[in-house]
Amino acid sequence: MDAVMKSLLKWAFLIALALFFLLPMLAMARFAFQSVPVVLLTPETLFTGWSIDPIVESFTNPQALSAARTSIMLAALTILLNLVLLIPLAVVTEIKAPRLRPYLTAVTLLPWVVPPIALVVGVAATFRTGAPWFLASVYSLVPFYALWAMPFTYRALDAGLRAISARTLFEAARSMGASMPVIVFRVLLPNMTASIVAASALTAAMVLGEFAFASLLLKETLPTFLVNYQRSDARNGLALALVILLVTAVGIAAVVRVLRRRGLNVQTTGI
Amino acid sequence: MARMSRETRTGLYVAVPFALFIGLFLLYPTGAIIYSAFTPGDQLSLDGILRSLSGTYRQGFINSTVLAVTTALIGGVIGMLLAVVMRSLERPRWLHSSLDSWSAVASQLGGVPLAFAFIAAIGTQGLLTKVFAQVGININDLGVSPTGFWGLVIVYLYFQIPLMFLVSLPAINGLRRTWREAAAIMGASGARYWVRVGIPILTPAALGGMLLLFVNSFAAYATAYVLNPGGALVPLQIRFLLQGNVISGEEDLGYAIVTWVIGILMASLFLLTWLQRRTLRWTQS
Numbered sequence: 067m068d069a070v071m072k073s074l075l076k077w078a079f080l081i082a083l084a085l086f087f088l089l090p091m092l093a094m095a096r097f098a099f100q101s102v103p104v105v106l107l108t109p110e111t112l113f114t115g116w117s118i119d120p121i122v123e124s125f126t127n128p129q130a131l132s133a134a135r136t137s138i139m140l141a142a143l144t145i146l147l148n149l150v151l152l153i154p155l156a157v158v159t160e161i162k163a164p165r166l167r168p169y170l171t172a173v174t175l176l177p178w179v180v181p182p183i184a185l186v187v188g189v190a191a192t193f194r195t196g197a198p199w200f201l202a203s204v205y206s207l208v209p210f211y212a213l214w215a216m217p218f219t220y221r222a223l224d225a226g227l228r229a230i231s232a233r234t235l236f237e238a239a240r241s242m243g244a245s246m247p248v249i250v251f252r253v254l255l256p257n258m259t260a261s262i263v264a265a266s267a268l269t270a271a272m273v274l275g276e277f278a279f280a281s282l283l284l285k286e287t288l289p290t291f292l293v294n295y296q297r298s299d300a301r302n303g304l305a306l307a308l309v310i311l312l313v314t315a316v317g318i319a320a321v322v323r324v325l326r327r328r329g330l331n332v333q334t335t336g337i
Numbered sequence: 338m339a340r341m342s343r344e345t346r347t348g349l350y351v352a353v354p355f356a357l358f359i360g361l362f363l364l365y366p367t368g369a370i371i372y373s374a375f376t377p378g379d380q381l382s383l384d385g386i387l388r389s390l391s392g393t394y395r396q397g398f399i400n401s402t403v404l405a406v407t408t409a410l411i412g413g414v415i416g417m418l419l420a421v422v423m424r425s426l427e428r429p430r431w432l433h434s435s436l437d438s439w440s441a442v443a444s445q446l447g448g449v450p451l452a453f454a455f456i457a458a459i460g461t462q463g464l465l466t467k468v469f470a471q472v473g474i475n476i477n478d479l480g481v482s483p484t485g486f487w488g489l490v491i492v493y494l495y496f497q498i499p500l501m502f503l504v505s506l507p508a509i510n511g512l513r514r515t516w517r518e519a520a521a522i523m524g525a526s527g528a529r530y531w532v533r534v535g536i537p538i539l540t541p542a543a544l545g546g547m548l549l550l551f552v553n554s555f556a557a558y559a560t561a562y563v564l565n566p567g568g569a570l571v572p573l574q575i576r577f578l579l580q581g582n583v584i585s586g587e588e589d590l591g592y593a594i595v596t597w598v599i600g601i602l603m604a605s606l607f608l609l610t611w612l613q614r615r616t617l618r619w620t621q622s
Contacts, residue, residue, distance in 0.1 A: 076422050083419065087443065087495070089465060090451075093458035104467045151358055154351040162344055172610075173359065179603045180367050181556035183572045184595045187579050188366025191373065191592070209362040246347070268445075275448045277559035278572075282579060289449045293563060296453060304457065307450035318445060319438040326437075 091311070098304035120305035124295070130306060133291035136204055140287060141273040144211040145266045148219045151212070153262075156223040157254060161236045167224070174220040177213045182278040185210060190283070204285045211276060215269040222268075225330045226261025227254070260328040264321045271314045271321075367599065374596040377589035389593035394574060398597070401555055401571040404486070408493040409550035415494070416501025417543055420509040423502075437506075440499035447496045447553075452563035455483050455492045484565040492560055497550045504549055508542030545612035552605050556598065571598060 101115040124130050152174075159166050180188075189210065193200050200206050232254055239249045255262075277289040288310060296303025377385040390398065423436060458465045459476060460483050469476045480487045512535060520530040558572040566573065571594065578591035 076426065079418070079422060083415070083498070087439070090454035090458040090495070093464040094450075094454040096464060097457045104462045104464060107464075107467060151355050155355050158347060158351045162348065175606070176359070176363060178552070179606055180363065180599055181558075181602065183556060183558045183575050184370075184598050185363070185366060187575060187591055187595045188370040189362075190579060191588070192366045192369045209358065213359075213363055271445060275445070275450075275559075277448055277562070281559075281562070282576060289559065292449050304453055307453045311446070311450045311454075314445070315442045318442045322438045322441045326434075 091308075094304050095308060098301050098308055101301070118305075120301045121309065123299075124302040124306040124309075127295075127302070129286075129291060130295065133286050133288050136286065137274055137288040140205070140207055140211060141270040143205065143208045144215060144273050145269050147208055147212045148215055148265070148269060149262065152216070152220050152223055153255075154250075156220065156227055157232065157250060160224070160227040160232045164233075170220065171224070174216045177216055182210070182214060182276070183282075185213075186279055186282045201283060204287070207276075207279055207283065207285060207287070210279055211269075211273050214276070215265075215272055218268055219265040222261040222265040222325075222330070223258070226258040229261075229328065229330055230254070230257045260324050261330060264324050264330070267317045267321045267324075271317045274310060274314055370592045371596050371599070373589060374592040377593075385589040385593035386596065389590055389597060393569060394590070394594060397569050397571045397574045397594075400569050404489060404493070404570065405551045405554040407490055408497050408554045409547040411490065412494050412497030412550050413501050413543060413547035416498045417505045417509070417539070417546070419498065419502045420505045424509050424512075436502075440502045442499075444496050444500035444503055447493075447557055448559040449563055451492065451495060452483070452560045455488070455495075456564070459483060459488060459491070484568070489561065489564065489568075492564065493554050493557065497554065500553060501546050501550055504546040505539075505542055508539055512538065541612045541615040545609050548605050548609045548612065552602055552609075556602065 098120050099116055099118060101117070102111050155170070159170055177185075189201070193206075235253055235257070236249055239253045244253065274288060276287070277293075279285075280287040280290045281293075292303060292307055292310070295306065374385055375381060375383070388394075423433060426432070455463075457463055459481055460466065461477060466476055476482070477485075481491065482488045483492065516534055517530055520534055525533065556572065558576075561568060561570050561573055562576070575591060575594055575598075578587060578594070
C-alpha cells in the first residue's frame with residue numbers, strides 16, 4: 067500500500083510538471099491557429115476557425131524574411147568567429163600547456179559575470195563615442211554574441227580534445243613527420259566533429275533567441291522583429307514565435323543526442 | 338632581441354588574438370563602466386555608487402533580488418526533486434532520455450517566445466485564465482498574471498526548473514545505492530537516510546545549483562521586458578537609463594547600477610565554483 071502511494075505521488079508530480087511545461091505552448095498554438103476569441107470559446111466553437119494561414123503569412127512577410135536572414139547570418143558569423151578563436155587556443159593548450167586549462171576555463175566563464183544587459187551599457191558608452199561607425203552595422207553584434215556563446219563552446223571543444231586524447235594523436239602524427247597544419251586539419255579536427263557540431267548548433271540556438279543586445283542597440287533581428295510583429299499582428303507573431311521555438315528545440319535536442327552518443331561530458335548549461 | 342622558441346611563438350599566435358578579443362569587447366567596456374561608476378563628474382567619489390541604491394533604484398534591486406531568490410528556491414527544490422524522482426524510476430527508459438533533451442531545450446528558452454506563450458496562457462485573455470474563470474477562480478486577481486510578481490515567478494520557473502534538474506543530475510547520480518543499503522542494514526528508515534546521509538551530501542550541489550538559478554534570473558532581460566517593460570526590475574531600469582530617458586548627467590547612475598550587478602554576479606559565481614569543488618568530491622571517483 068505504501069509503495070503504491072509513493073508511486074502514485076511520483077507520477078502525480080511528473081504529470082503536474084508535464085502540464086506546466088505543455089499548457090503554455092498549447093495555449094500559444096491555439097491563439098496562433100484558431101481565430102476564435104477566448105470569450106467566445108465554448109465546446110461548440112472549439113473546433114471552428116482553425117487554420118495555418120498565420121504561419122504562411124509570417125513566412126511571406128518580407129520584413130520577417132529579412133530579419134530571419136540577419137539572424138542566420140549573425141549565427142553563422144558568430145560560430146565562425148568562435149571556432150577561429152577557440153580551436154587553436156584549445157588545441158595548443160591541450161597539447162603544449164595542459165596546466166593552463168583551469169585558467170582558460172575560468173576566463174571563458176567571464177561572459178557570465180557580465181551579462182548582456184550590463185555589457186551593452188559598456189559597449190554603448192565606449193564604442194558610441196570612440197568608434198560610432200562600428201555600432202552602425204548589425205554585424206557589430208557578432209563579437210558580443212561570440213562572447214556569450216564562449217563558455218559552452220570552449221567546454222565542448224575541450225571535452226572533444228580530451229575524449230580523443232589529442233596529445234597522443236599529436237605525438238604520433240608528429241613522430242611520423244606531419245606538420246602542424248596537417249595535424250590540426252587532417253588528424254585533430256576530423257575527430258572533433260561531434261563537439262564542433264554541438265557547439266555550433268547551441269550557438270545558433272542562442273543567437274536566434276538573443277534579445278537584450280539587439281533590442282538595446284536597436285538592431286532588427288528575429289527576436290526584436292518578433293516583438294513588434296506581435297504587437298501589430300498578434301496571431302502571425304505567435305505563429306512565428308512557435309516556429310522559432312520549434313527550430314531552437316530541435317537544434318538543442320540534436321546537440322544533446324550528439325553529445326550523448328559520443329559520450330562527451332559537456333553540459334549545455336555551459337557550467 | 339632574444340630568440341623565441343618555436344613553442345612560445347605558436348603560443349603567442351593563438352593567445353594574442355584571443356586576449357585582444359576578450360580585452361577589446363569584454364574587459365575594456367566593462368572596465369570603462371566600473372571606472373566611470375567610481376568617478377562621477379570626473380572625480381573620485383562613491384556618490385553614484387551609493388545613489389544607485391536609493392529611491393526607485395533601491396526598489397529595483399529589492400524586487401530583482403526577491404524575484405531571483407524566490408525562483409531560485411522554488412525552481413531549485415522542484416528541479417532537484419524531479420532529479421530524485423527520475424532516479425528512482427527505472428521503468429520507462431524513453432522518459433529519461435526525452436526529459437534530458439527537453440530540459441536542455443527548456444533551460445535555454447528564456448526570451449520572447451516564452452513570454453508570448455505565458456501571455457496566451459495566463460494573460461487577461463489567456464486560455465487558462467478562461468478555464469479557471471469557468472470554475473469561478475479569477476487567477477489574475479490572485480496575482481497570477483504575466484505582469485504581476487507571481488506571474489513572473491511562474492514564467493521564470495519554466496526555464497529555472499529544467500536548469501536545476503540538469504545541474505543537479507550529476508550529484509543525484511553520485512548517491513551510491515550501497516550507501517542506502519548500508520543505512521538500511523543498520524536500521525535506518527528511508528526518511529532517516531535522507532536526513533542523515535542524502536541531504537547533507539546533496540547540500541553543496543543544491544546550493545550551487547540555486548546560485549546558478551539566482552544569477553540566471555537576476556540578469557534575465559528579454560522575458561521581463563516583453564511581459565512588463567515598465568517593471569521595477571534592475572535589468573529594465575538599466576534599459577531605461579541607457580536609452581537616454583533621463584536628464585543628461587545621469588549616465589553615471591546607470592554605470593553605478595551596472596557595477597552593482599557585475600559585483601553581485603561575480604560574488605555569486607565565485608561562491609558557485611567553490612561549492613562545485615566541494616560537490617566534485619562526492620560525484621567523482
